[in-house]
Amino acid sequence: MNPEFRTARGGTLVLGGGFAGAYVARGLGRQGATIVNPANFMLYTPLLPEAAAGSIEPRHVTVPLRAMCPHADLLLGAAVALEPDRKIVHVSSEAGAFTVGYERLVIALGSITSTPAVPGLREHALGLKDIGDAIRLRNHVLRQLELADADPPSAARRLTFVFAGAGFAGVEAVAELQELTEGALRRHPRLAGVQPRWVLVDHGPRILGQVPESLARFAARTLSRRGVEILSSTALVSIDGAGVTLSDGRRIETETVVWTAGVSANPVAAQLGLPLDARGRVPVDEHFRVEGLEGVHALGDIAAVPNAASGELDPPTCQHALRQARRLSRNLRGRVKPYAFKSLGSMATLGRRHGIATVGAVRLRGILGWSAARGYHLLALPFYARRARVLADWTVAAFFRRDVAELTP
Ligand SMILES: Cc1cc2nc3c(=O)[nH]c(=O)nc-3n(C[C@H](O)[C@H](O)[C@H](O)COP(=O)(O)OP(=O)(O)OC[C@H]3O[C@@H](n4cnc5c(N)ncnc54)[C@H](O)[C@@H]3O)c2cc1C
Structure with a gap:
């Protein structure tokens, strides 16, 4: 039987409903588009570490695509094959396979966490890439506390937490989860005097390689004061059920x-x-066009996008994905210009009331950096309702202890 055939709304098919894809479809407005994505929401990843630690309700870091892109048609599924000559994409979905015909194709399929050939990595390591990972991580950490409480001789091993990768996600997650654990431990009198061990490992010479060195040093000092051991220029060579080497x-x-x-x-x-280029990205020109494939564009983490303002390829961040998406949607509406974007800066929170931020030439640290980061996210989140929910979560977290209920089914 032939798979069902559909035609992309307004002629534009967007593969991937993350930062880049969702903002392209939103930017196309009434012109419309069809989005193919495995889930019906866009994930606001910068707040994922806070969702993992329970400072924000995980659902509040998602944005429903049907609300965000009201003129787009959303088809749940995963793109599995492309026939550029026939201008169709094959999609696999729970509801059965189908194909979608397009005039213009936008590839915005994002990235995956790199998994090098470290023995035991796939079997034993937890990730932090999607909402499921955040929920799993929080439950796992809280479960280790309970198991250590039930079996105190195992406490040293169970309350040792190793994070590999000292980029934004790793640094923010270790800071958030350290705070969660510190608070939760107060409810475990049997573990009084036990000091959890936090280890942050990175093969680079310093943490947060993307931010200016003075801010990265500040972040490292903040983490060290809280007892996080930072092991730079170090790699994990193997992982097993009982530990790491x-x-x-x-x-x-x-x-x-x-x-x-x-x-x-x-x-x-x-x-x-x-x-593909040497790093597996799709090379595009300054108009996001994929060479040799008529009507095909790519952007976001999956693409190597030249930025006329920096003279370099864009890094994989939501800030850049969002700006690329705005440019591409305008181009697709006929206001064609090459892509050029000057980065606004970067920021990271390091648990409650600590953070770092660069805004233009200004460098902020401590509570100023934290406030700038939170303020930026609040403005960047789509919809007043989502902002209000996140703000309410932060307000509750400021006045009450963190919720330590573990939700493992
Ligand atoms: C934990 C974490 C924290 C981060 N923090 C920051 C931060 O603070 N600041 C910052 O600038 N950046 C941050 N990033 C990076 C940022 O999330 C990415 O750069 C940004 O999401 C890239 O947008 P994208 O649309 O290219 O990819 P994504 O947002 O990942 O979207 C890709 C979409 O494609 C979908 N997809 C995948 N395969 C298929 C398929 N076969 N068919 C259809 N759809 C598919 C995915 O489900 C997803 O919805 C963080 C990332 C993580 C994981």
């Missing part, structure tokens, strides 16, 4: 390894037969 030969006994080290373009680009 580091590149300097050290062994750390632990039940928890969180892997946030590195991003790679979504390998589905190869499956779709798209041209």
Whole structure:
């Protein structure tokens, strides 16, 4: 039987409903588009570490695509094959396979966390890429506290937490979860005097390689004061059910390894037969056009996008994905210009009332950096209702202890 055939609304088919795809479809407005995405929401990833620690309700860091892109047609599923000559994309979905015909195709399929050939990585490490990961991580950490309480001799191993990757996700997650655990421990008198061990490992020479060195040093000092051991220029060489081995030969006994080290373009680009650069990204020109494929555009983490303002390829961040999406949607509406965007800066929160931010030439740290980061996210989140929910979560968290209910079914 032939799979069902559909035609993209307004002629534009957007593959991926993350930052880049959702904002392209939103920017097309009444012109319309069809989005193919496995879930019916866009994930606001910068707040994922806070969702993992329970400072924000996980549902509040998602944005329903049907509300965000009211003129778009949303089809749940995953793109599995592309026939550029026939201008159709094959989609696999729970409801059965179908194909979608397009005039213009936008590839916005994002990235995956890099998983190098470290023995035991796939079997034993937790990730922090999607909402399921955030919920799993929080439950896992709280479960370790309960198990340590029930079996105090295992406390040293169970309350050792190893994070690999000291980029934004790893640094924010270790800071948030350290605070969650510190608060939760007050309710475990049997574990009085037990000091959890937090280890942040990165093969680079310093944490937060993307931010100016003075701010990264501030972040490292803040984490160290809270007892986080930072092991730079160090790699995890193997992971097993009882611990990890580091590149300097050290062994750390632990039940928890969180892997946030590195991003790679979504390998589905190869499956779709798209041209790839040496890092697996889809190369595009300054108008997001994929060479040799008529009507095909790519942007966001999956693409190597030249930025006329920086003279470099854009890094994989939502700030850049969002600006690229705004430019591409205008181009698709006929107001064609090459892409150029000057970065607004970068920011990270380090738990309650601590953070760092660069805004133009200004560098903020401590409570100023934290306020700037929170203020930015509040403005960047789509919809007043989502902002209000996140603000309410933050307000409750400021006055009450964190909720330590573990929701493992
Ligand atoms: C934990 C974490 C924290 C982060 N923090 C920050 C931050 O503070 N600041 C910042 O600027 N950036 C941050 N980032 C990076 C930022 O999330 C990405 O750069 C941004 O999401 C890229 O947008 P994108 O649309 O290219 O990819 P995504 O937002 O990942 O969207 C890709 C979409 O494609 C979908 N998809 C995948 N395969 C298929 C398929 N076969 N068919 C259809 N759809 C598919 C995915 O489900 C997803 O919805 C963070 C990332 C993570 C994981």
